[in-house]
Amino acid sequence: MHLGDLMLMTPVLRTIRHNYPAAHITLLADLKLADIVQENRHINDCLFIDKKGRDDSFLGILHFARRLRKNKYDLVINLHRNERASALAALSGGKRIVGYAKPGFSLMFDHVSPDQNLIMHEIHSHYAALRAAGIIGELDDAGLQMWLPPGAEETAERLWEQHFSPGDKVIALNIGASWMTKRWIADYFAVVADTYLVRGYHVAVMGGPMDVEIVDACRVQMRERENPRLHIFTGKVSLGVLAGLLRRCILFITTDSGPMHVGVAMNVPVLCMFGASPIPGFYPYDAKSISVRAPVPCHPCRIHECPLSREEHMKCMKQMPPELILKYADQMLAENGEKPACELPRPSDFETRVVEQVDGGFILSPKGAAGRVVRPVLPKTARKQ
Numbered sequence: 001m002h003l004g005d006l007m008l009m010t011p012v013l014r015t016i017r018h019n020y021p022a023a024h025i026t027l028l029a030d031l032k033l034a035d036i037v038q039e040n041r042h043i044n045d046c047l048f049i050d051k052k053g054r055d056d057s058f059l060g061i062l063h064f065a066r067r068l069r070k071n072k073y074d075l076v077i078n079l080h081r082n083e084r085a086s087a088l089a090a091l092s093g094g095k096r097i098v099g100y101a102k103p104g105f106s107l108m109f110d111h112v113s114p115d116q117n118l119i120m121h122e123i124h125s126h127y128a129a130l131r132a133a134g135i136i137g138e139l140d141d142a143g144l145q146m147w148l149p150p151g152a153e154e155t156a157e158r159l160w161e162q163h164f165s166p167g168d169k170v171i172a173l174n175i176g177a178s179w180m181t182k183r184w185i186a187d188y189f190a191v192v193a194d195t196y197l198v199r200g201y202h203v204a205v206m207g208g209p210m211d212v213e214i215v216d217a218c219r220v221q222m223r224e225r226e227n228p229r230l231h232i233f234t235g236k237v238s239l240g241v242l243a244g245l246l247r248r249c250i251l252f253i254t255t256d257s258g259p260m261h262v263g264v265a266m267n268v269p270v271l272c273m274f275g276a277s278p279i280p281g282f283y284p285y286d287a288k289s290i291s292v293r294a295p296v297p298c299h300p301c302r303i304h305e306c307p308l309s310r311e312e313h314m315k316c317m318k319q320m321p322p323e324l325i326l327k328y329a330d331q332m333l334a335e336n337g338e339k340p341a342c343e344l345p346r347p348s349d350f351e352t353r354v355v356e357q358v359d360g361g362f363i364l365s366p367k368g369a370a371g372r373v374v375r376p377v378l379p380k381t382a383r384k385q
Helices: 003-007 010-019 031-037 058-070 083-090 122-132 152-163 186-198 209-220 239-246 258-265 322-335
Strands: 026-030 045-049 075-078 096-099 170-174 202-206 230-232 251-255 270-274 290-293 353-358 361-365
Touching: 003 031, 003 258, 010 122, 026 031, 031 045, 031 239, 045 058, 058 083, 075 083, 083 096, 096 122, 152 239, 170 186, 170 258, 186 202, 186 209, 186 322, 202 239, 209 230, 239 258, 251 258, 251 322, 258 270, 270 322, 290 322
Parallel strands: 026 045, 075 096, 170 202, 170 251, 202 230, 251 270, 270 290, 290 353
Antiparallel strands: 353 361
16 A cells, blocks of 8 residues: 555565466555556556545445456455455455454455564565465575666656766765654754765755655755755656666665665665664565664654654654764665665665664664564553553
């Protein structure tokens, strides 16, 4: 139902195809995300639901479920946890229905899977769910995958040639996120952008139409806001074109967001700041990535709006200063030789490295830290929600 959710489905689709090479596999997704799924080579068909348009009602869901029932599916797998997805699966008429389900709808499921993304990555949670239901055996995990729709690569190449010259080093930023509590501080992004512009790098700001105001507010804080090496693509390109631009960048500094996972699929090194969401569940699925963990007891709260006030408000993000992010961004640039993502080898290991606070300072933790469970201590106002 969301961009990040669909990107995290791509290794699962590959594994399902590996286990059922002759099956006819159909993916149901949100219409606005058609760009990123309809070219997937592991499925046969796509069905699209207009969840913010004609299908955005109880009757709309019932009408869509009638369409599903006509296809007489042998197996229906639900890998999204909300009410709409649970209802569509429950009413699909599938001979067997498995996956995640909200209470009530679970009565129609043959096997209901627990939510485990607090203790393991979402992809691994999906694998565990399908194994427990007896759906898959052997895994075939090649990481996140995305194939660009027709014309998107050509458009991305044309835009790149308009904005950049051969040999330009381009760092991408993604400032927006669906939750306020996933957004790093705009002033901090401004410092990072200014620093790299002064050093002679180009900075490409990504994001969708909903991020335009956030980006504008950040740009106002920048000293280098009129620098010709600053390029704003926010709200101006499709998801497919955004992906085509990212595969030409040397680094992607981003919030925990859908575009972050697109960047992983495009093989760009990702540096991600985590506030409300748990690193074990949603880290960038690539070992060359680095994830920074908020050094506060209420992380990960999984709350959309921070309940704290004054200097405590959004303290998880405030305590990850720009100097910290620049330190590890520079490390990643050195590690990868400042090569564009399209020239880097694809990963064979998918666990992120984690920067976290230890004994008053930040360190890059050894492999395995991404899976470490952090028990949040929530403020009283948050516990009531």
